[in-house]
Amino acid sequence: MEFSFNTFFGLEDKIAAYPEATIFGAMLVPILLLIPMAVIGWIFRKLKFNMYIIHVLMYTLLFTFIVGTLTILILFFITDKNGVKLAYSWLTVFTGMFIFSLINANTITKMFTDWSKIIKEKENQ
Numbered sequence: 850m851e852f853s854f855n856t857f858f859g860l861e862d863k864i865a866a867y868p869e870a871t872i873f874g875a876m877l878v879p880i881l882l883l884i885p886m887a888v889i890g891w892i893f894r895k896l897k898f899n900m901y902i903i904h905v906l907m908y909t910l911l912f913t914f915i916v917g918t919l920t921i922l923i924l925f926f927i928t929d930k931n932g933v934k935l936a937y938s939w940l941t942v943f944t945g946m947f948i949f950s951l952i953n954a955n956t957i958t959k960m961f962t963d964w965s966k967i968i969k970e971k972e973n974q
Contacts, residue, residue: 864932864933864935864936866932867932868925868930868931868932868935870932871921871925871932871935871936871939872918872921872922872925872935874936874939875917875918875921875935875939876914876918876921879910879911879913879914879917880910880914882910883907883910883911883914886903886906886907886910887907889903890903890904890907901954904950904954904957904958905947905950905951905954906947906950908946908950908954908957909943909946909947909950912946912949912950913939913942913943913946916942916946917939917942917943917946920938920939920942921935921938921939924938
């Protein structure tokens with residue numbers, strides 16, 4: 850059996866019929882997953898567990914929301930409105946953001962920490 854971009858886990862009929870739902874999902878899924886991830890992170894922090902994987906997942910969802918939404922919108926308006934290809938594009942962006950966040954989580958965390966220190970210093974002046 851060969852791979853085809855016209856199949857997507859058995860949902861290709863629904864996705865192909867409503868490609869706008871792919872755009873809606875690309876914007877809504879990261880935001881909806883960010884909320885329980887923040888709660889899990891809060892619990893991990895209270896229990897003094899390692900937060901590395903939680904940070905990686907939260908950065909992945911944040912960057913996927915930004916880059917994935919932009920990518921999906923550009924592809925939707927420029928190319929044919931094929932929802933299955935849009936879904937694969939979003940999954941590719943999500944996977945890329947996960948790998949990027951996995952590699953650079955400590956740097957990103959330090960960047961946000963430094964930014965918060967700079968903001969607090971400016972507020973105190």
